[in-house]
Every structure is written in C-alpha cells, then in structure tokens.
Amino acid sequence: MRGEVPVRAASFDSLSASASMLTSRFRSEPALRGRPQKYTEPVRTRLARMPQPLTFSAWLASAPQPWFTALCETRRDLMRTDAPSLRAVAAAAASRAGVALVLEALDTRLLQIAHRAAVAARTEPVVPAGVLGATTADLTRLVTLGLLWPAFAEDAQDPTGASAYRIHSEAVGLLPTSAADRRSGIPWLEFPPERPADPAPLTVPDALVGNAEAAAASALVGEVLAVPDTFAAEPVSQLVSGGIGKRDVQQLARTLGTDTAHTVFLLELAGAAGLLGVGGPDVDPQWGPTSEFDRMRSAGRAETYVELLRTWLLREVDTVHVLAGRTDRGDRLHALATLVSPTRHNAYAGFPSSKPQLAFLTSEVLAALAGLADDLPGRAVHDAVLVDAVRWDHPLLAAAAPASIEQIVREAEAFGLVCTPLASPDAHALTHIGLRVVGGLREAMAGSLSLVPWDAERVTLPEDLTSFVDSLLPALQTTVLVQSDLTAVATGPLDPQIHSELTRIAVVDTRGQGTVYRFTTDSIAEALRTGMSAQEVLALVSRISSTGVPQPLTFLVDEAAARLRRVQVAPARAVVVVDDPADLEALLANPALVPAGLVRVSATVAVANVPQDRLAHLLEASGQPTLRHAANGPVPRAPVPQRPAPVSRRSTRVADRSLPAFIRALRSSGTEEPAEAPASVLDVLREAAEDRHPVDVVLVATDGTRHRAHLLPTHVSAGRVRARRLTPGRTGTETEVTVGISRIVSAVRSPEVS
Known part of the structure; x- marks a missing residue:
C-alpha cells in the first residue's frame, strides 16, 4: 500500500496534519513528531482550499464496477427490494445500525484499524492512509464492507492505494474514540494483531475420547432427568421475585451429589427444556416437574440427549450470571427466574449486539476449538489459548468474557462434546460428537445472508447424530448390588427411573x-418424612436389588420408622393426627404453630388452613418431627412454562438469483448525490460543531410533519446532535436541545455566523 508506515501507541498525538499536508491531499509522510500544530483559522476555511471529500453515496456512484459488485455481495443486508436506489443503500450503510453491524463483524486486527480511523476522524473528516497501518488485504476488506472509502475522487479507481480515507461518522460515536475512553482501558486495543495459536497442542488417545464422550452423554441425561424428579419428591417454593433461592440450589446440589455450578447448569437446562414449571396454590406457588418431563423420561436416551443439546445451544441464560446473582448490567438473577419472567433486556453491558450473545458465543467457542485443532478429534488446545482466540475473533462481543467462555467449555464437557487429557485438565479437545455438532452448525449457517454468519433459526444438528449417540451409549443397568455395609453398587449406567427411586432412600457416595x-x-428418615412407609422402602430395595435385602438395612429402616411414628401429617390442607391427646394439646398451645391455624376436630385429630408441606415445615421448625401421609393418586404436574412465540420475520433481502440484476439496477438508478443523504447531514453537523457555525435543519415530528429549526451544534455522536436552538433576530432565547439524526431530513450551513 502506498504510504504505509508502522503505527505506534503514541501515533494518536500526530493525527492532526499540517495545513500544507492537507493542501497536498496527504501525499507526504503523515507521521509527525511532537505535539500537533494548533490552527487558528476555521476548519471550513482549511477545507475550502482542498478538493471536496467524497461522501459515501458519491463513492458508491463513482466506484469501479468490480469494487461496487464486491461491496454489494458482501453487504447483503443492504441489498433490499424495498431500497432499490443508491441513496437508500448509502442511507442504510451510514445509519447507526448499519455501522454497528459492520463493527460487530470485525476481528481484532480490522477493528483496531477502524478504531485508528475513527480517532483520527474526530479532528478531521479525512484520514491519512499512513495513520491506519493497514495492509492491502485489510483495506480491501474494510472497503468492501462499506466502512472505509477513498476520500478523494482521483483515488476512486484504486481504493487500496488511496492517499486518504473516510469513515462513517457513526463509527466515531460507537467506538471509544475520546481520550477519556481510551484511558479507561479497552481490552481489544491491547490484543496482538494476529490470531493466537496454540504452540503446544496435546493429543488425547482415541480410546480415551470414546470413553469420555460415551460416559458424559449417558451421565448428563440421567442428571438432567434427576432434577425434576427431585422436585417431585420435594417441591420447592418459588421466590416472590421469581426462580428459586440459593439454599434450595445448595440442597439440590447435596441431593444430586454435585457442586453448585454444575447444579445451576442442570437447573437452567432442565428449565429451558420445559421439564420444570410452577404450579400449586396461588398463595404458595411451587416448582415441580411438567408433563414434558414424563414424555422425555419415556423417550430414548439418544433422543433425549439430542433435544437437550439443541436446547443448550440456544439457551439465553449465562450460568456465570446465575452463580454471581446478577447480570453484567447489574440486574438481579436467581436460578430459573427467567423461565417465569423472560426478560427482553440484554444481560450484557457493552457494544450493542444483533445476535443472542450467549447462544452465538457457544457456537463460536466450539468453532474456534475446531479451528485451533485443525478439525481433528482428540487434539487438545489449552483453555487460555482458546479464550484468547475467541476474544480475538469477536472483540466487541460482550458475552466473550473469560469466565463465560470457560463455563461453556465445562458445560460442553458435560455433554461429551469435548474431553481433556488426563495429565492436563487445563486443555480440551473435541470428541467425535463435538466435531459432528460443529460440522452440522457450519453446514446450517452456510446459506445465511447475514454479515455475521449465525442465525438462531438455522441452528440444527446432523440428522445422523441421534443414531451415532445411541451407538455410543452403554447398556443401562436395571438392578444394583445391595451389600451388608449399607451400600448399593450399580456396575454400569443405571436406568434413570431406578436412579430416581434409589436417590429417594439413599445418597450418592461415588459417581462414575x-x-x-x-x-x-438421614436418607431413610427423609424418605419416610416425604410419604413413604417402611414397608414401601423395603419393597423398593427388594425390587431393584439383585442380592436381596440385607438384615442391617432392615434394622435401619425399622429404627428410623419407630422414631417418626408419634406425629403424622395427612394431606387435607392439612390434617394432624396424633396417638396421644396430650400431644395434640401441646401442639395447639405452641405459639410457633399459630400461623398454621390448627383447629381440633377430635381428641387426636386437628385440621390446619395451610398446605401439608407448609404445616410439616412449621412442625419441624418447632422441634416436632413428623411423618407424612402420601396423597392418593398421581401427583399433579406443573404446567409447561409458555415461552414467547418466535417473532415472524419477513425478509426483503434480494435472493441470490436476483442479485446480479439488482446490482445493475442500482448503478443505473442515478449517480447524483442527494443533498439530504445521511452522510451529508452528519458531515454538515460535525463541521458546524467544530467551528461553531449555525445550521438550518428540517426536522420530522412524530406525526410526520416537517418544520425548520435554526441550530448551533455543540456535539455530534451516538446518532444524536446536541445543540442550542436559536431564534433569528432575538437574543436571550436560546434553549438546549438534543435531536436524533434520523429526524433530520436536511442540514445546510446558515449564512448567519454565530
């Protein structure tokens, strides 16, 4: 590239060029030394001595046909049947949404170049080529994206060799271009200019890869189904703000025998899959399993696994946020809270993304791992390298924080999509399932017309994935070995239904x-408290045991039942039954049981005005252990939470077969630049704000009417202009106003000087 120079960190102090350099159209070396020269003449006077810079619409009209065609093929979002003119294309490209979409699609290298151009554009609308520090390939990409374009007409035939460039004014407002912003610390400005690569990838033996993915897939299905089953045995009350509390999460973690982070992951996955819902009375809504849980439990394991995997790929709740108790924006967040009250707000503070950030990040993590491993199974990449690669590819993706990326890797490992070398737990490799998933996502997104090739509606999994997973899963065990040391051993993966029944009367001691x-x-006593009788416990053990019921277990069950036999709680909202009338007298006189509203109906029976579970909790809190009677008939299921219906989108984008004809029609639609083009409006406003010159604008009101205003712009950024509204011929009537750029139809410099 002509005039290319190395860019140093201090080069931002030399972005204001001298008047002689501006007059010679930036042909000389732009790297100035020391502090920039301070000009005393107005900006418009300096620009008057230069050739008029090209606006974006003028560049579109004068661009060589190959460059124009490349831009149209790259920016398919601008090729719309409802905008069949150069003016409309230029307006869409210069809009805040259009510029934000391009910036979001840039990797770190291109974003740093665009940032240097935006910083330079704060002081002058024309950016010297040497300031960018870009190669020919970089410039080609940025020009075809419609973010940069040659500043002068004589360079239009060779855009990558231009002496100076222009960038959309909206980029100046979207990127951190002020000195204060740059001092606050921007991670991607410190990233290296090249994508990271793992210098020492590790190899995982294929046998270990196969064992890891089969064990993980089998275990995950059982763990997810165990969550609603645990809620069926002991419903959990819903918080007033939605979701469930930390204590309930910790109790569930102890029941499942997992850590809190994995439990939250299982909870959110089960909730997103529709296995959990809120039911019960309005005064005490409780979480419990839904009918969808019954359907999924009766389905095949491979089918269930694939359904859960697709749910995970499209989920919207970050496990890191739930563990922290709040989102990046500061909003409080409990486990399962979004299942009842879905939020439309972006959970991540930062650059406005056009994609569901967590789902998009999940696909990009898997794709980046495949790229670093050359699409080979068992080739492990260190987690730190993977984090750097993902953040380098998408520097503006607010969700791409190291903690979120590492959590996604852990969840992918739970699905069996990745595995880790035995000696290096800080590295992960894709399994055969993981590679199939990545390949399916690539194929699904290949036809996307989006600038960022990812679309939630296109997320599909390979058709043969179910049969492939089914071939990996080991046979389920339906019996266990019950031993006299009060343990039961499952010699292989246990049937989820058997596991669910067994965890009601026992705790998981060792997993694998x-x-x-x-x-x-405690486990036997808890089973008796939740409605099982001693005979039902022993019958369950006898049914699932291949070695019978050992005598020590019989003694343990009988002893636990004897301790809980004095007071029993029966469902009737609710009924208290005691053996001794003196026990009922003590309960009626206990102040701690006043909220239960106990009313004696006989010498040994009383009724309460609270549900059975609430009464049992009150009794146990007062120091009185209870024995519950199970309700007759099946336990009612909670309704499946209703998710908002997906938004039906009608696309006006030009189809592939019609694109060549549409491009020809654009070039023939006229080359005259409209005076009210958004790029021209922004240029007039920015230049007027720089030299404090008033402008006359035409504004569109909310009802569609137009009126004129006389403004003195003071600041232009973020799609808005802040100005003082002037009344010609009168003084002392100025008012501060802020107007959106989209409401300004036209803007011209006023002959009246402020």
Missing part, C-alpha cells in the same frame, strides 16, 4: 461408570 449409593439414617 459404577455408581455407589449409601443408605444412611
């Missing part, structure tokens, strides 16, 4: 291909 369950005094 062979899971060990342990019967304890």
Whole structure:
C-alpha cells in the first residue's frame, strides 16, 4: 500500500496534519513528531482550499464496477427490494445500525484499524492512509464492507492505494474514540494483531475420547432427568421475585451429589427444556416437574440427549450470571427466574449486539476449538489459548468474557462434546460428537445472508447424530448390588427411573461408570418424612436389588420408622393426627404453630388452613418431627412454562438469483448525490460543531410533519446532535436541545455566523 508506515501507541498525538499536508491531499509522510500544530483559522476555511471529500453515496456512484459488485455481495443486508436506489443503500450503510453491524463483524486486527480511523476522524473528516497501518488485504476488506472509502475522487479507481480515507461518522460515536475512553482501558486495543495459536497442542488417545464422550452423554441425561424428579419428591417454593433461592440450589446440589455450578447448569437446562414449571396454590406457588418431563423420561436416551443439546445451544441464560446473582448490567438473577419472567433486556453491558450473545458465543467457542485443532478429534488446545482466540475473533462481543467462555467449555464437557487429557485438565479437545455438532452448525449457517454468519433459526444438528449417540451409549443397568455395609453398587449406567427411586432412600457416595449409593439414617428418615412407609422402602430395595435385602438395612429402616411414628401429617390442607391427646394439646398451645391455624376436630385429630408441606415445615421448625401421609393418586404436574412465540420475520433481502440484476439496477438508478443523504447531514453537523457555525435543519415530528429549526451544534455522536436552538433576530432565547439524526431530513450551513 502506498504510504504505509508502522503505527505506534503514541501515533494518536500526530493525527492532526499540517495545513500544507492537507493542501497536498496527504501525499507526504503523515507521521509527525511532537505535539500537533494548533490552527487558528476555521476548519471550513482549511477545507475550502482542498478538493471536496467524497461522501459515501458519491463513492458508491463513482466506484469501479468490480469494487461496487464486491461491496454489494458482501453487504447483503443492504441489498433490499424495498431500497432499490443508491441513496437508500448509502442511507442504510451510514445509519447507526448499519455501522454497528459492520463493527460487530470485525476481528481484532480490522477493528483496531477502524478504531485508528475513527480517532483520527474526530479532528478531521479525512484520514491519512499512513495513520491506519493497514495492509492491502485489510483495506480491501474494510472497503468492501462499506466502512472505509477513498476520500478523494482521483483515488476512486484504486481504493487500496488511496492517499486518504473516510469513515462513517457513526463509527466515531460507537467506538471509544475520546481520550477519556481510551484511558479507561479497552481490552481489544491491547490484543496482538494476529490470531493466537496454540504452540503446544496435546493429543488425547482415541480410546480415551470414546470413553469420555460415551460416559458424559449417558451421565448428563440421567442428571438432567434427576432434577425434576427431585422436585417431585420435594417441591420447592418459588421466590416472590421469581426462580428459586440459593439454599434450595445448595440442597439440590447435596441431593444430586454435585457442586453448585454444575447444579445451576442442570437447573437452567432442565428449565429451558420445559421439564420444570410452577404450579400449586396461588398463595404458595411451587416448582415441580411438567408433563414434558414424563414424555422425555419415556423417550430414548439418544433422543433425549439430542433435544437437550439443541436446547443448550440456544439457551439465553449465562450460568456465570446465575452463580454471581446478577447480570453484567447489574440486574438481579436467581436460578430459573427467567423461565417465569423472560426478560427482553440484554444481560450484557457493552457494544450493542444483533445476535443472542450467549447462544452465538457457544457456537463460536466450539468453532474456534475446531479451528485451533485443525478439525481433528482428540487434539487438545489449552483453555487460555482458546479464550484468547475467541476474544480475538469477536472483540466487541460482550458475552466473550473469560469466565463465560470457560463455563461453556465445562458445560460442553458435560455433554461429551469435548474431553481433556488426563495429565492436563487445563486443555480440551473435541470428541467425535463435538466435531459432528460443529460440522452440522457450519453446514446450517452456510446459506445465511447475514454479515455475521449465525442465525438462531438455522441452528440444527446432523440428522445422523441421534443414531451415532445411541451407538455410543452403554447398556443401562436395571438392578444394583445391595451389600451388608449399607451400600448399593450399580456396575454400569443405571436406568434413570431406578436412579430416581434409589436417590429417594439413599445418597450418592461415588459417581462414575459404577455408581455407589449409601443408605444412611438421614436418607431413610427423609424418605419416610416425604410419604413413604417402611414397608414401601423395603419393597423398593427388594425390587431393584439383585442380592436381596440385607438384615442391617432392615434394622435401619425399622429404627428410623419407630422414631417418626408419634406425629403424622395427612394431606387435607392439612390434617394432624396424633396417638396421644396430650400431644395434640401441646401442639395447639405452641405459639410457633399459630400461623398454621390448627383447629381440633377430635381428641387426636386437628385440621390446619395451610398446605401439608407448609404445616410439616412449621412442625419441624418447632422441634416436632413428623411423618407424612402420601396423597392418593398421581401427583399433579406443573404446567409447561409458555415461552414467547418466535417473532415472524419477513425478509426483503434480494435472493441470490436476483442479485446480479439488482446490482445493475442500482448503478443505473442515478449517480447524483442527494443533498439530504445521511452522510451529508452528519458531515454538515460535525463541521458546524467544530467551528461553531449555525445550521438550518428540517426536522420530522412524530406525526410526520416537517418544520425548520435554526441550530448551533455543540456535539455530534451516538446518532444524536446536541445543540442550542436559536431564534433569528432575538437574543436571550436560546434553549438546549438534543435531536436524533434520523429526524433530520436536511442540514445546510446558515449564512448567519454565530
């Protein structure tokens, strides 16, 4: 590229060029030394001595046909049947949304070049080529994206060799271009100019890859189905603000035998899949399983796995946010809260993204891992390198924080999409399932017309994935070995239904291909409290045990039942039954049980005006253990939460087969630049703000009417202009106003000087 020079960190102090350099159209070396020269003449006087810079619409009209065609093919978002003119294309490209979309699609190298151009454009609308520090390939990409264009007409035939460039004014407002913004610390400004690569990739043996993906896929299905089943045995009350509390999450983690982070992941996955819902009385809504849980539990494991995987790829709740208790924007967040009250607000503070950020980030993490591993299974990449690569590819993606990326990797490992070398837990490799998923996503997104080739509606999995997963899953065990040391051993993956029943009376002692369950005094007592009788506990053990019921377990069950036999709670909203009338007298006189509203109906029976579970909690809190009677008949299921219906979008984008004819029609639609083009409006306003010159504008009101205004712009950024509204011929009547650029139809410099 002509005039290319290295760019140093201090080069921002030399972005204001001398008047002689401006007159010679920036042909000389632009890297000035020391502090920039201070000009005393107005900006418009200096610009008057230069050739008039090209606006974007003028560049579109004068661009060589190959460059114009390349831009149209790259910016398919601008090729719309309802905007069949150069004026409309230029307006859409210069709009805030159009510029934001391009910036979002840039990797770190191109974004740093665009940032240098935007910083320079704060002081002059024309940016010297040497300031950019870009190669020919970089300039080609930025020009075809419609973000940069040659500043002068004589350079239009060779855009990559131009002496100076222009950038859309909206980029100046969208990017951190002020000195204060740059001092606040911007991570992607410190990123290296080249994409990171793993200097020492590791290799995972294929046998280990196969074992890891099969074990993870089998375990995940059982763990997710265990969550609603646990809620069925012990419903959890919903918080007033939605979701469930931390104590309930911790209790569920102890029941499942997992850590809190993995439990939150399982909760959100089960909720997003429709397995959990809120039911019960209005005064005490409770979380419980839905009918969708019954359907999924009866389906095949491979089908269930694929359904859960697609749900995970499209989920919207970041596990990191739930663990922290709030989003990046500061909004409070509990587990399952968004299932009841979906929020439309972006959970991530930062650059406005046009994609669902977490779902998009999940696909990009898997794609980046495949790229670093050369699409080979078992080739492990260090997590730190993967984090750097994802953030380098998408520097403006607010969701791409190291903690969120690492959590996605852990969740992918739970699905069996990735595995880790035994000696290096900080590295991960794609499994055969993971590579199939990445390949399916690539194929699905290949036909996307979006500038960022990802679309939630196109997220699909390979058709043969179900059969492939089914071939990997080991056979399920339907019996366990119950031993006299009060343990039950599953020699392989246990049927989810058997696991669910067994965890009601035992706790998981050791997990793995062979899971060990342990019967304890507390686990048996908890089963009896939730409605099982001693005979039902022993019958369950006898049915699932291949070695019978050992005598020590029989003694343990009988002893636990004897301790809980004095007071029993029966469902009737609710009924208290005691053996001794003196026990009922003590309960009626207990101040802690006043909220229960107990009313004696006989010497040993009283009724309460609270549900059975609430009464049992009050009794236990007062120091009185209870024994509950199970309700007759099936437990009613909670309704499946209703998700907002997907928005039906009608696209006016030009189809592939019609694109060549549409491009020819654009070039023949006229080359005269409209005076009210958005690029021209922004240029007039920015130049007027720089030299404090009033402008006459035409504004569109909310009802569509137009009126004129006499303004003195003071600041132009972020799609708005802040100005003082002037009344010609009168003084002391100025008012501060802020107007959106989209409301300004035209703007011309006023002959009256302020």
